[in-house]
Amino acid sequence: MDESGGSGQPRSGTDRPAKPHAGPTAQTTDPTTPDPHENQTPSTSAPTEGATDGTAHRPAADDDAVQAPPTPAPTDVAASGSETGTGDGEHPPAPDATHQAPADLRKPEAPREPDTTDDHRTLAHSGAPKSPPPPSPQPRGGLLMGRPFGVPVYVAPSWFLVAALITWVFGGQLDRVLPELGAARYLVSLFFAVAFYASVLVHELAHTVAALRFKLPVRRIQLQFFGGVSEIEKEAETPGREFVLAFVGPLLSLILAGLFYLAMQPVEPGTVPGVLLAGLMVSNLIVAAFNLLPGLPLDGGRMLRAVVWKITGRPMTGTVAAAWVGRALAVCVLIGLPLLTQSGALGSSAEDNVGMDTVMDALLAAILAAIIWTGAGNSLRMARLREHLPDLRARTLTRRAVPVETHTPLSEALRRANDAGARALVVVDADGTPLSLVREAAIVGVPEHRRPWVAVSGLAQDLTDGMRVSAELAGEDLLDTLRATPATEYLVVEDTGEIYGVLSAADVERAFVKAMARPS
Numbered sequence: 001m002d003e004s005g006g007s008g009q010p011r012s013g014t015d016r017p018a019k020p021h022a023g024p025t026a027q028t029t030d031p032t033t034p035d036p037h038e039n040q041t042p043s044t045s046a047p048t049e050g051a052t053d054g055t056a057h058r059p060a061a062d063d064d065a066v067q068a069p070p071t072p073a074p075t076d077v078a079a080s081g082s083e084t085g086t087g088d089g090e091h092p093p094a095p096d097a098t099h100q101a102p103a104d105l106r107k108p109e110a111p112r113e114p115d116t117t118d119d120h121r122t123l124a125h126s127g128a129p130k131s132p133p134p135p136s137p138q139p140r141g142g143l144l145m146g147r148p149f150g151v152p153v154y155v156a157p158s159w160f161l162v163a164a165l166i167t168w169v170f171g172g173q174l175d176r177v178l179p180e181l182g183a184a185r186y187l188v189s190l191f192f193a194v195a196f197y198a199s200v201l202v203h204e205l206a207h208t209v210a211a212l213r214f215k216l217p218v219r220r221i222q223l224q225f226f227g228g229v230s231e232i233e234k235e236a237e238t239p240g241r242e243f244v245l246a247f248v249g250p251l252l253s254l255i256l257a258g259l260f261y262l263a264m265q266p267v268e269p270g271t272v273p274g275v276l277l278a279g280l281m282v283s284n285l286i287v288a289a290f291n292l293l294p295g296l297p298l299d300g301g302r303m304l305r306a307v308v309w310k311i312t313g314r315p316m317t318g319t320v321a322a323a324w325v326g327r328a329l330a331v332c333v334l335i336g337l338p339l340l341t342q343s344g345a346l347g348s349s350a351e352d353n354v355g356m357d358t359v360m361d362a363l364l365a366a367i368l369a370a371i372i373w374t375g376a377g378n379s380l381r382m383a384r385l386r387e388h389l390p391d392l393r394a395r396t397l398t399r400r401a402v403p404v405e406t407h408t409p410l411s412e413a414l415r416r417a418n419d420a421g422a423r424a425l426v427v428v429d430a431d432g433t434p435l436s437l438v439r440e441a442a443i444v445g446v447p448e449h450r451r452p453w454v455a456v457s458g459l460a461q462d463l464t465d466g467m468r469v470s471a472e473l474a475g476e477d478l479l480d481t482l483r484a485t486p487a488t489e490y491l492v493v494e495d496t497g498e499i500y501g502v503l504s505a506a507d508v509e510r511a512f513v514k515a516m517a518r519p520s
Contacts, residue, residue, distance in 0.1 A: 151218045158225035166193040204228040206252040239310040246302035253288035295326030297375025319383035326376030334369035388515035389475040398492045398501035403428040411451035424502030427460045436460035437489045471500045
């Protein structure tokens with residue numbers, strides 16, 4: 001391998017030293033396999049099991065607060081893995097100059113799955129391109145209701161199902177308390193459902209305002225089946241802020257319960273306003289109490305996590321403790337809630353809790369237990385993701401590149417890349433200033449017999465400011481930069497402005513998947 005001046009940077013693949021330097025090769029990806037994610041950008045959703053893609057605060061039967069980190073490069077693979085690349089940024093030895101490309105690409109080999117083993121093949125060995133998969137649809141938030149504090153609030157379709165259920169159940173209760181209402185009781189019940197979810201929105205806004213106060217970006221608020229979700233994109237920096245961020249939600253629910261209690265005092269009991277105010281007071285007390293249970297993904301679980309984090313100094317330890325308490329809590333809800341209902345401990349006699357009521361209680365317990373169990377597992381995965389994000393470093397994932405001028409034939413450019421052991425091409429002007437990047441997917445689409453007559457400039461994508469990334473970027477900063485400018489390749493530069501190499505979004509994706517697969 002040709003090193004220049006002891007700086008750790010390789011020379012270009014030309015016969016003379018080039019002005020810009022080239023970067024390291026990510027050895028773990030197969031250059032012959034075209035990037036199936038062309039024109040996509042790293043996603044912000046992390047692999048989870050049925051979780052929302054945000055840093056989620058979900059209020060209890062209405063709120064669990066789980067923070068969601070940004071996700072890596074676009075992926076349709078599930079879950080997790082370790083860093084690819086050369087580890088310490090060193091470059092692989094250049095291949096033998098006598099090593100030749102396949103003689104004929106007019107009969108391309110069948111597409112293969114991406115190879116995650118070390119592979120020193122270069123651009124000239126590119127096989128036939130795969131057909132890119134259809135772009136995955138972006139998750140929809142539902143019906144946009146407004147943007148308080150600049151944060152969009154969505155109502156998910158599942159909310160309408162819950163609103164109908166609340167209207168039916170509360171309407172039946174009104175029939176016993178206020179039989180004179182007749183069919184109008186369902187209109188009153190619908191008003192109660194809307195007012196209850198307005199209380200849930202206030203709960204979520206409390207989380208949102210606290211997050212914005214701590215300069216944590218909030219992607220959106222969503223009202224859904226069992227409450228709401230505040231999707232906060234980053235984690236609190238200290239356990240104290242984490243505790244405050246989790247506690248403000250239940251605190252606001254308690255304050256609302258107190259306000260509804262005060263509003264009941266001048267109202268005559270047994271009237272529509274009295275029944276509505278009493279129902280809203282009780283529902284907010286339930287929301288607050290449920291969220292204060294000390295297990296993830298509930299707010300109480302995040303408060304427990306903050307306490308353990310403070311004691312041990314390790315956020316991951318706090319997450320593990322709170323997540324396992326959350327799983328134990330899920331089992332208690334699954335078994336205990338039906339038993340409490342049958343025993344009459346929740347206010348009704350045991351003789352009344354038979355038949356359909358028993359089935360409904362068991363179904364409700366199962367749904368709540370599933371939400372808590374799944375949320376606890378997702379919290380563990382999110383914590384592991386954050387723990388391994390620093391392993392994603394632009395310097396170690398960057399491919400070695402050679403600079404070529406615009407008129408250079410593709411065959412000549414690939415020959416230079418082979419000689420230098422490079423896997424990327426940067427188009428430069430006569431002064432060595434980078435102009436564009438030759439797309440790997442475009443290279444593999446050119447039959448070998450046509451490569452001497454195709455100029456590299458015809459296969460290149462012009463560089464924009466967002467496609468120039470620093471070699472020092474790592475972790476969330478790297479992912480945020482790639483998300484800001486969707487592309488398949490990025491030019492990696494030193495702080496001095498010299499070319500370090502080319503970073504492929506597909507390499508970042510594979511590194512993320514491997515990093516997540518490693519145990520914490």
